[in-house]
Amino acid sequence: MNGGPALERMTQGDALALYASGPWTARYAPDLEVLVGDIEKMNSQSKRVLIDVSKVAKLDTFGAWLIERLSRSLALTGAELRIAGLSANYSTLVDEVRRVKETPPPDREPVTVKATLERIGRSVAQIGDTLIGIIDMTGALLFALWTVVRHPTRFRLTSVVHHLEQVCWRAVPIVVLITFLIGCIIAQQGLFHFRRFGADVFVVDMLGVLVLREIGVLLVAIMVAGRSGSAYTAELGSMKMREEIDALRTMGFDPIEVLVLPRIIALVIGLPALTFLGAMAALYGGGLVAWLYGGVEPEAFLLRLRDAISIDHFMIGMVKAPFMAIVIGIVACVEGMLVRGSAESLGQHTTASVVKGIFFVIVMDGIFAIFFASIGK
Amino acid sequence: MANPPDDAIIRVRDLTVEFGGGKTRVLNGLNLDVKRGEVLGFVGPSGAGKSVLMRTIIGLVPRLAGDIEVFGVDLGSADSDARRAVERRWGILFQHGALFSSLSVRQNIQFPVREYLKVSERLLDEITIAKLGMVGLKPEVADRYPSELSGGMIKRVALARALALDPELVFLDEPTSGLDPIGAGDFDDLVMTLQRTLGLTVFMVTHDLDSLYTACDRIAVLGDGKVIAVGSIEEMRASQHPWLKSYFHGKRARAVVT
Numbered sequence: 019m020n021g022g023p024a025l026e027r028m029t030q031g032d033a034l035a036l037y038a039s040g041p042w043t044a045r046y047a048p049d050l051e052v053l054v055g056d057i058e059k060m061n062s063q064s065k066r067v068l069i070d071v072s073k074v075a076k077l078d079t080f081g082a083w084l085i086e087r088l089s090r091s092l093a094l095t096g097a098e099l100r101i102a103g104l105s106a107n108y109s110t111l112v113d114e115v116r117r118v119k120e121t122p123p124p125d126r127e128p129v130t131v132k133a134t135l136e137r138i139g140r141s142v143a144q145i146g147d148t149l150i151g152i153i154d155m156t157g158a159l160l161f162a163l164w165t166v167v168r169h170p171t172r173f174r175l176t177s178v179v180h181h182l183e184q185v186c187w188r189a190v191p192i193v194v195l196i197t198f199l200i201g202c203i204i205a206q207q208g209l210f211h212f213r214r215f216g217a218d219v220f221v222v223d224m225l226g227v228l229v230l231r232e233i234g235v236l237l238v239a240i241m242v243a244g245r246s247g248s249a250y251t252a253e254l255g256s257m258k259m260r261e262e263i264d265a266l267r268t269m270g271f272d273p274i275e276v277l278v279l280p281r282i283i284a285l286v287i288g289l290p291a292l293t294f295l296g297a298m299a300a301l302y303g304g305g306l307v308a309w310l311y312g313g314v315e316p317e318a319f320l321l322r323l324r325d326a327i328s329i330d331h332f333m334i335g336m337v338k339a340p341f342m343a344i345v346i347g348i349v350a351c352v353e354g355m356l357v358r359g360s361a362e363s364l365g366q367h368t369t370a371s372v373v374k375g376i377f378f379v380i381v382m383d384g385i386f387a388i389f390f391a392s393i394g395k
Numbered sequence: 396m397a398n399p400p401d402d403a404i405i406r407v408r409d410l411t412v413e414f415g416g417g418k419t420r421v422l423n424g425l426n427l428d429v430k431r432g433e434v435l436g437f438v439g440p441s442g443a444g445k446s447v448l449m450r451t452i453i454g455l456v457p458r459l460a461g462d463i464e465v466f467g468v469d470l471g472s473a474d475s476d477a478r479r480a481v482e483r484r485w486g487i488l489f490q491h492g493a494l495f496s497s498l499s500v501r502q503n504i505q506f507p508v509r510e511y512l513k514v515s516e517r518l519l520d521e522i523t524i525a526k527l528g529m530v531g532l533k534p535e536v537a538d539r540y541p542s543e544l545s546g547g548m549i550k551r552v553a554l555a556r557a558l559a560l561d562p563e564l565v566f567l568d569e570p571t572s573g574l575d576p577i578g579a580g581d582f583d584d585l586v587m588t589l590q591r592t593l594g595l596t597v598f599m600v601t602h603d604l605d606s607l608y609t610a611c612d613r614i615a616v617l618g619d620g621k622v623i624a625v626g627s628i629e630e631m632r633a634s635q636h637p638w639l640k641s642y643f644h645g646k647r648a649r650a651v652v653t
Contacts, residue, residue, distance in 0.1 A: 044561045048513045078561035078593060083525050084518075111592040118525045359542020362497030 022046055023074075023081075025053040027060075034064035034097070036088075039073035042081025054084045058091045067092050072103025082111045083118070148374065151352040155274075159282065159348065162275040177280035178287075185246040186288030192245075193238055193292050194299040200237060201229060201300030205307035218312055222319055223326040225304040230331040234297035236383055239342040242289055243375035247350040250281055251371035254354025255364045263355075282347035289343035290336055297335060330395055338386050345382055346375045402467075404564055404596045405429035405452060410461035411620075412444070412451055421447050423620030425461070429564075434590055434597040436607045439617030440638065445600045446490070448617065449566055452598075453487060454478070465564070483511055486557030490568040492549040494541040500527070500552050501537040507559045526555040530585060547578045558589065567599040571606055579603060583610040604647060 023040035036057065042050060069089060074081070089099050104112060166173045208221035254277060257263050263273050301323070308314040314322075353371035357364050405427070412422040421444040429435050439445050450456045452463055454470060463470045468481050494503050504523045508514070524534045530551040541549060550570060557565055570586070571579035583606050589595055601607065607614055607628060614631050616624045616639060624634055632643045 044508075044512065047518065051514055051518055079525055079529070079558075080518075080522060080561060083521060087521065107592070107594070110588075114529060114588075114592055115525050118521070118528050360496035360540060 022049050023053065025057065027057065029064065032063075032065040033068070034066070035068045035070065037073065038069065038071045038085065039075070041076040042071075042074050042084070043076050043078045044080045047080045047084075050081060050084050054088045057088060063095070064097055067097045067099050069099070069101045070103050071101065071108070074103075074108075077108045077111060079111065079115065082108070083115045086112060086115045086118070148352070151356070152348055155278070155348050155352045155355075158274045159278060162272060162279045165272075165275060166279065172275065174276065174280045177276075178283050181281050181284035182288055184249070185242065185284055186291055189242065189245060189288075189292060190295060193241055193296050196241065197234065197237060197296035198299040198303040200233060201225065201303030201305075202307045204228060204233070204300070205304035206311055209308065209312040213312075219314065219318075219322060221304075221308060221312065222314070222322040225301065225308075226323050226327040227331055229297050229300040229304065230327060230335045232335070232383070234300055235293045235335045235338050235342065236379065238293045238296040239289065239339070239346065239379045240376050242285070242292065242343070243346045243350075243379060244372050246285065246288075247346045247375040248368050248372050250347065250350035251354040251357075251368045252364065254278075254351060255357030255367055258355060258357045259359060259364065278347075278351045281351065282344065285343040285347040286340045289346075290339035293336060293339040297332075334386075334390055334395060338383065341386075342379050342382055345378045349375045349378060402431055403428040403464075404431045404466060405598065406462075406464040407448075407452065408462045408464075410448075410451065410463065411459045412447060412456060413459050420620060422451070422458075425617075425621050427615060427622050427625075429596060429598055430613075431596055432590075432594055433612040434586065434599060434610055436611030436614045437598065437600045437617065438602065438607065438614060438642065441602075443617045444620065445617055446568055449568055449598065449600055453485070453566060483560060484562055485564040485566065486560065486562035487566045488550070488553050488557045488568060488570055490572065492541070492553035494549060494553055494556070496541050499538050499540055500544070503541070503552060504556050504559050507556065511560060522559075526558055527552075529558070529589065530555045531581065546573050547575070547582075550574065550582070554585070558593075561593060563594070564596045564598065567597060567601070569600055569602065571601065571603045576605070579605060580609075582606075586610050604643075 021040070023038070023042050023046050026037045026039070028035045028037070040046075067089075069085065071077070071085065085101070089101065093099055101112075205221055205225055208224050209218060212218055212221055212224075254263070257277070263277070266273050266276060305314075305316060305319045308319055309316055350371045353367040353374070357367045406429075407425060407427040410422050410425040410427075411420065413420050425448065427448075437445050437448070447456055451458050452465065452470075458471075465481050466484060468477055470478065470481065473481070494500075495506065498506065501520070501523050504526055505519050508519060508522065523537060527534060527536060532548065532551050532555070536544070536548065536552070541552070544552065550573075554567075554570070557567075567586070571582050574582060583603075586597060586599070587610050590597055597610075599606065599611065611628070613625060614628060615622050616631070616636075618636075618638055623636060624631065624639060628643075631639055634640070634643075
C-alpha cells in the first residue's frame, strides 16, 4: 500500500468498473468520502457496474459503509451492480452495514417567530413556577420543623453542626477579609469627599450607619449565597442525580427533614454570626483608615461612633440576617431538588440558585427598608 | 499494522501500583500479554485490582514501576503525540457507561469522530446509525439523552461510542454487569460478532461466568497483585488453585456448565 486509499474507474461500453485499493479505514475517511462523492457526482449512465474490492488492504466500518453508500447510489441509477473480491471476513462487515436504514434527519428546531415567542412565554411562566416552588418548599420545611418539634429525637444535631462548620466557621476568614476591605474603602472615599466640606468627622456617622444597617448584612448575605447557596444546590442536585434522595424516601425518611432542614437551620444560625463578624471587621477597617489616612484618633472615632449610632441601627442589620438566610437556603434547596439527570442541568440550577438567591436577598432588603421607614426607625 | 498476527498487542511487565503513598500495594510485579485478535477475560476476587489494572494500562492510574507496551509503543516513555496515536486506536467501555450526560446519544457517538476526523455531517450521521445498528439499537434512540436510557441501552451506547473510531483494541469493564441474563447473552454475542467482523482485540474485565464460557478465548486470573493463571476455560477448570477451584466449581459455575 502506497499511503492512502484509491478508487480507480474504467469504462467499457455500458459497463463501469471501479477498483478500490489501499486502506479503507476510519483514518482515511475524509479522503474516502471525496473519492466516493466524485463517483456519485459523475452520474454514470452505465448499465452494469462492478465494484472490485479485492485490493483493499484493510476495511472497517467507515470503509464498508462508504462502499455500501456508493453501491446504493449507483443502484438508484438503475444499474446492475456486482461487488467482487470481498473476503469472507469483510463480507460479514458489509452485511452488517447493509442493514443500516436511511438516516433519519436529526431533530433541529427551526427558528421561527412562533418558537421564539413560545420560549419567551415559557420563561415567564417559569417565574411563576419558581415562586410556587419556594412556597412549596417553605410549607414542607415548616411541616418538617413541626415534626421535629413534636419528636425532638428526630432532630439531626450532628448534621446541623457539620453544616454550621461548612457555611459559617470556614467562611469566617473570607467574610472578615472582604468586609474589612469594604470598610476601609468606605472610610477612605468618605474622607476624600467630605474633606472638601470640612466634614471629615461625619465619615464615622456614614460608616456606622451604612455598615450596621445595610452593607454588612447585604454583603455577607451575597457572599453566603454565592458560597453556600451554590454548595447546597450542587450537593442536593448530585444526590438527586444519583437517586440518593429516592433511596432516602424509600427508607421512610423525609428528604426535607433529613437534608434540607439541617442545612437551613445551619444557615439561620450562621448568617447572623457572620453578619456580626463582618460588621465588626468593616468598622475596624474603617476606623483604621480614618486614623491612618484621615488622622481621626481611635478614641475620637469611638466617641463619635457612640454618639452617631444607636442600638437600633445594629439591631435592624441583625434582624434582617436570619430572614435572608431562610431565603438563600430555600432557593438553593428548591433548585437542588429540580436538578435532572445531566451534568448540564446541575450547572444550570447551581447558577440559577446563586442568581435567584442574590436577587431575593436584595428584594428582601428593599422590603425591610420600606418596613423600617414606615415604623419610623 | 506492523505487528505480526500473533504478536502481543498489550505487554505488561513487572507492573507495580500502590495507593495511599505505599499503604496498599494493589498490583505487585504483574506480567500480562494480550494477543492480537483474542478476547481475554480477566477475573479475580472483588477488590483484587482488576479495574485498577485496566485503568493503569489506559493511563488513568499512575504506576510505581514496570513497563506497559500497547501496539508496541512504550506508554511510559511515549510523548503526547505518540500517546494520542495509541489512544485513537483503542476504545474503552467504562463500568457505568460514562456517557456525557449533557450530550445526546448521537453527539456522544460522534464526539470522538469529530475530534479526529474531518468528515461531513452526512457521513457522521450515517456512521452513527451504523454503529447504533451494530450494538443492536434503533436509529430512533439517537436523539435521546443518557438520562432517558435504560441501563442496558447505556451500555450499548457506550460500546457504540467506544467503537466509533473503529479501534483495534477494546477495553470492557464489566460489560454485562447490571444486564438481565438475556441482555448479557446478547452482549456476549455482540462482542463476538464485532470481534470477528472488525478483527478486534478485546480486554474484558468480568465476573460473568457465561461470558467467560461463551465469549472469551483466554482467561487471566488476578490474585495477590499478580496474574496467577492464564489459559483456556478448560485449563482454568483443571487448575488446583483454591480460588479458581471455588470460582469455576462453585454453585453458580455448575449451573452454567450443566
